[in-house]
Structures are given as C-alpha cells and as structure tokens.
Amino acid sequence: MKKIKVAPSILSADFCKMAEAVCDIKVWGADIVHCDVMDGVYVPNLTFGMPMVKSLNRHTDLPLDAHLMIIRPERYVEQFCEAGADIVTFHPEACQSEETAHKALGEIRDAGKKCGVAVNANMPAEIALPYLDEIDILVIMTVQAGFGGQSFKPECLKKAEFLKAEASKRGITFDIEFDGGVCPSNAAQCKDAGATVLVAGNAVFKSSDPAAAIFSMQLPL
Numbered sequence: 643m644k645k646i647k648v649a650p651s652i653l654s655a656d657f658c659k660m661a662e663a664v665c666d667i668k669v670w671g672a673d674i675v676h677c678d679v680m681d682g683v684y685v686p687n688l689t690f691g692m693p694m695v696k697s698l699n700r701h702t703d704l705p706l707d708a709h710l711m712i713i714r715p716e717r718y719v720e721q722f723c724e725a726g727a728d729i730v731t732f733h734p735e736a737c738q739s740e741e742t743a744h745k746a747l748g749e750i751r752d753a754g755k756k757c758g759v760a761v762n763a764n765m766p767a768e769i770a771l772p773y774l775d776e777i778d779i780l781v782i783m784t785v786q787a788g789f790g791g792q793s794f795k796p797e798c799l800k801k802a803e804f805l806k807a808e809a810s811k812r813g814i815t816f817d818i819e820f821d822g823g824v825c826p827s828n829a830a831q832c833k834d835a836g837a838t839v840l841v842a843g844n845a846v847f848k849s850s851d852p853a854a855a856i857f858s859m860q861l862p863l
C-alpha cells in the first residue's frame with residue numbers, strides 16, 4: 643500500500659551529532675532525510691552546504707532531499723547532486739531569471755536526480771506554474787522559510803490544491819511535499835490537500851517517541 647513519505651528535517655537535530663541523527667531517522671522508520679540549506683540572504687538564517695550533504699551521504703542509504711533556501715541556487719545545484727543529494731529543490735524567485743531556473747532543473751535531472759521548486763509562504767502558487775512540466779516534486783511551504791519550529795499555516799494548503807488541479811489539466815503528476823510546522827495533528831489535513839511527502843523537524847526530533855510520530859504521519863494514500 644502506498645503511503646505518505648516522511649522526511650525528518652535535520653535542522654532540528656543536534657549539529658554535533660548529524661551522523662547519529664541520520665542513523666536514528668532510519669531506525670525510526672523515516673523515508674527521506676530533509677536537508678535545509680540556508681544562506682543568510684534568501685532567508686535570515688545560516689545552516690550548511692554541500693560538505694554536510696556529502697558527509698551525510700556516507701552515513702545513510704536513505705534518500706537525501708536538499709532544500710535550497712539560497713540566492714541564485716543555479717550556481718550550486720550540480721554540486722549538491724555530486725555531493726549525493728537525491729532530490730534537489732529551490733525557490734524559483736531566488737534564481738537570476740526564469741531561464742536560469744529552467745536550466746537548473748535540467749541540470750538536476752541530467753545528473754539523474756529528482757528536481758523540484760518550492761513555493762514560499764509569502765509567494766503565490768502561480769510562481770510554480772512555468773515549471774510544473776519539469777518537476778518531480780513540488781514543495782509547498784507551510785511556514786515562511788528560514789527557521790524550524792514555527793507554526794503551521796493552513797492557508798498555504800490551497801496552493802497545492804490549485805497546482806494539483808493545474809497538473810491534472812495538463813495530464814502530469816508530481817510529488818507534493820509540505821514543509822513547515824507539519825506534525826501528526828495536521829498530517830490528515832495535508833493528505834487531503836494532496837501531500838505525498840511530509841517534512842517534519844520539531845515534530846520528530848522534539849518528540850518523546852519519534853518513531854510513533856513518524857508512523858502516525860505515514861498515512862495511506
């Protein structure tokens with residue numbers, strides 16, 4: 643039976659114990675490792691870059707999902723693929739132009755990886771329209787990108803419904819990932835809005851029972 647995939651965000655883990663965190667994630671039954679890359683420019687926070695992804699790749703066989711919250715991500719997508727990311731997503735408005743965003747998606751696909759665009763909480767759903775035919779995954783942010791542990795914004799869910807309807811008009815499909823403030827109590831709402839992947843940082847790492855938290859979000863599709 644197909645189920646929602648859960649991608650714990652290591653942003654909520656102890657940065658001194660990242661190898662342990664990716665091993666824990668696997669033992670807890672998660673499907674994907676979500677890596678939040680922030681540059682202090684596109685978002686007001688700094689995290690890590692390709693070297694972290696490269697190191698994590700040596701410690702886990704779970705797919706690595708690199709969510710690039712950086713200005714001009716087209717400069718780095720190939721390097722994230724080389725570092726071992728299996729999925730690379732970025733915010734299209736952070737690219738120099740629509741043309742460079744298309745090119746970046748092509749580079750990710752040419753590297754044999756899955757590509758996607760992310761719609762930030764303050765951006766309209768329409769920002770993703772030019773890319774729908776090229777993506778494997780659509781990320782709908784349910785918080786403003788920048789920090790873990792924020793509260794879920796249910797008003798963002800309708801963007802996924804709109805873009806999913808557009809996809810079915812075009813006869814295409816892609817994964818839909820909700821990212822930000824996702825937890826067991828809003829997972830069903832996310833599923834109803836079209837989720838196939840759920841990112842969860844605090845809901846996993848701050849839980850007293852992370853395995854149960856993950857299991858309760860892996861809803862049947």
Ligand code: DX5
Pocket residue numbers: 651653654676678709711785786787788789790791792821822823824841842843844845
């Ligand atoms: C926010 C990040 C999210 C976030 C998820 O900018 O993209 O991935 O860290 O963490 P929680 O689930 O705690 O909101």
Ligand code: ZN
Pocket residue numbers: 651676677678709821841
């Ligand atoms: Zn993220």
